Amino acid sequence: MTKKNLMILNRIRQEVLSDHNRYLFVVRTPQIARINLTVLRILMAERKERGIYISIDKPDKHVKQILERHNISREGSYVDMGVQTEHAPDAISSPMSTPNKILVVSGIFCPTLFLDSIDATMASSPEAKERIVAELRSMNFIMVDNISTMMAYNSNGKIHEFFARFDAFLKEFTNLKCYLSTDRNLPEDVYQVARKMVDREVEILDEWL
Amino acid sequence: MESDDFVRIKTGVPGLDEMIEGGFPFPSTILVAGAAGTGKTTFCLQFLCEGAKNGEQGLFFTTLSEPTQWMLRFVSRFNFINKDYFGKEIKYVELGSLLQEGRDYKEVMDHIEEEITEVMPQRIVIDPITVIKDLIPADKYRGFLYELTMRLKNWQSATILTGEVLPNEPYPVEVSYIVDCVLLLTYKEADEGHRRKYLEVLKMRGTNHQSGKNLVDVSRDGLLVQAGLR
Numbered sequence: 188m189t190k191k192n193l194m195i196l197n198r199i200r201q202e203v204l205s206d207h208n209r210y211l212f213v214v215r216t217p218q219i220a221r222i223n224l225t226v227l228r229i230l231m232a233e234r235k236e237r238g239i240y241i242s243i244d245k246p247d248k249h250v251k252q253i254l255e256r257h258n259i260s261r262e263g264s265y266v267d268m269g270v271q272t273e274h275a276p277d278a279i280s281s282p283m284s285t286p287n288k289i290l291v292v293s294g295i296f297c298p299t300l301f302l303d304s305i306d307a308t309m310a311s312s313p314e315a316k317e318r319i320v321a322e323l324r325s326m327n328f329i330m331v332d333n334i335s336t337m338m339a340y341n342s343n344g345k346i347h348e349f350f351a352r353f354d355a356f357l358k359e360f361t362n363l364k365c366y367l368s369t370d371r372n373l374p375e376d377v378y379q380v381a382r383k384m385v386d387r388e389v390e391i392l393d394e395w396l
Numbered sequence: 397m398e399s400d401d402f403v404r405i406k407t408g409v410p411g412l413d414e415m416i417e418g419g420f421p422f423p424s425t426i427l428v429a430g431a432a433g434t435g436k437t438t439f440c441l442q443f444l445c446e447g448a449k450n451g452e453q454g455l456f457f458t459t460l461s462e463p464t465q466w467m468l469r470f471v472s473r474f475n476f477i478n479k480d481y482f483g484k485e486i487k488y489v490e491l492g493s494l495l496q497e498g499r500d501y502k503e504v505m506d507h508i509e510e511e512i513t514e515v516m517p518q519r520i521v522i523d524p525i526t527v528i529k530d531l532i533p534a535d536k537y538r539g540f541l542y543e544l545t546m547r548l549k550n551w552q553s554a555t556i557l558t559g560e561v562l563p564n565e566p567y568p569v570e571v572s573y574i575v576d577c578v579l580l581l582t583y584k585e586a587d588e589g590h591r592r593k594y595l596e597v598l599k600m601r602g603t604n605h606q607s608g609k610n611l612v613d614v615s616r617d618g619l620l621v622q623a624g625l626r
Contacts, residue, residue: 188514
């Protein structure tokens with residue numbers, strides 16, 4: 188790791204990540220990947236947490252490569268939601284029974300499809316519901332990378348719908364700390380909804396970087 | 397998708413951003429092609445220095461075996477160069493020795509990825525990419541380029557690949573297919589017997605770009621595109 192990246196890591200660890208439950212990182216677009224990876228490194232490689240990483244438009248096999256390159260995780264479940272619009276795939280099904288694993292969900296419509304998939308699995312049978320609830324309760328965090336990119340593929344209405352459902356999801360699974368990221372150019376109405384959902388907003392200033 | 401949804405980053409080359417709706421799409425891969433002396437490396441340095449001004453990390457991979465000091469000696473004459481950037485905001489990585497040792501192209505790709513992992517750059521340059529063609533079996537070259545550009549774009553950076561233009565080709569065709577943007581730097585002899593330089597945007601995905609050859613001035617301030625001046 189370069190000295191500069193180490194400084195950012197230390198700063199995020201010491202100054203940013205605390206006892207809050209829901210974070211919104213506001214950072215210039217070219218730096219979003221760097222910040223998210225740094226947070227993932229702290230959560231998974233240092234704190235050994237388990238979680239869900241939602242990637243909007245990075246293909247899942249490439250996310251896997253990046254996580255492995257950064258020694259963040261060599262074990263994980265990778266689900267590509269693709270561009271399915273008809274129904275959510277029955278994809279959130281493989282149990283994550285070993286520690287320090289990550290469930291990566293990728294696809295341009297994946298935020299809502301991910302929630303649809305959870306709902307579909309819960310509705311399919313009591314056993315399936317029990318299993319997925321236990322799975323979700325065993326995890327520590329969920330990260331959405333990132334809201335600005337979501338805007339490129341979804342209407343404002345869809346984004347608002349996602350936030351409403353995501354908020355309800357997080358209220359049901361309070362064990363999950365939530366990490367959202369966006370650039371500074373989010374439309375005001377979307378920004379306000381995101382801002383209301385979180386309890387800590389962190390603006391990553393250029394001088395940090 | 398409206399162009400407003402595209403994030404764009406400034407190229408660092410005055411006059412060019414206005415031709416391409418404000419800058420390069422981000423992330424993207426860009427081929428800057430041209431014969432020797434047309435300004436490809438200068439273009440790349442302006443691009444990286446622009447990022448460095450905004451706190452962005454840059455990686456400059458050279459496939460020539462040129463140590464940093466020698467490279468800096470020539471480019472330090474440009475006003476836009478801040479020598480303090482090198483080693484900090486801009487890391488210069490020499491791949492030439494790996495290539496000369498006859499390493500497999502997969503090792504070269506791994507080395508590139510290791511550097512990217514360490515630095516986490518927002519801007520990357522590989523100058524020139526076409527040298528690697530000699531290392532790779534002909535039937536595997538396009539696959540290699542595709543894999544390389546996917547990995548680069550997946551990292552979420554803007555990457556410039558420079559390509560040498562050979563006498564019998566307009567631009568490196570295999571590379572042009574797999575990148576998002578193609579810029580061509582050319583010479584043309586003017587009436588007075590001087591050579592003038594031109595820049596043309598041949599391809600830029602998702603962008604309503606100006607087409608045609610545009611005059612390029614080169615001075616101590618680097619390249620400057622006189623957009624619209626033919």
